[in-house]
Amino acid sequence: MLVCGTQAQADAGTFQSVCAECHTGGFKGFISGAPNVNKPSSWQKYLKRDTVTKMQEIVLFSSKDHKPKGGCPTCSDQQILEALDYIMTRVK
Known part of the structure; x- marks a missing residue:
């Protein structure tokens, strides 16, 4: 269920x-x-150093520079991955 109405809005919302x-x-x-x-x-x-799969691992599970799920323990993995997809559309 998308609270914001569309997938793009949901990604941007997260x-x-x-x-x-x-x-x-x-x-x-x-x-x-x-x-x-x-x-x-x-x-x-x-983008040169990491694959999208590696970035997904980093945002979900953490690295020395990034908290797991960006510090949102109540967010689902799907929400976080959709937010990463949104980021990628902005920076690629």
């Missing part, structure tokens, strides 16, 4: 509620060094 604080150039993103979706060039080293 991104806005979970990911945007770090990935839109705000203070948390500045402090953490998170790449900004508004600056696709900031994603290039990650």
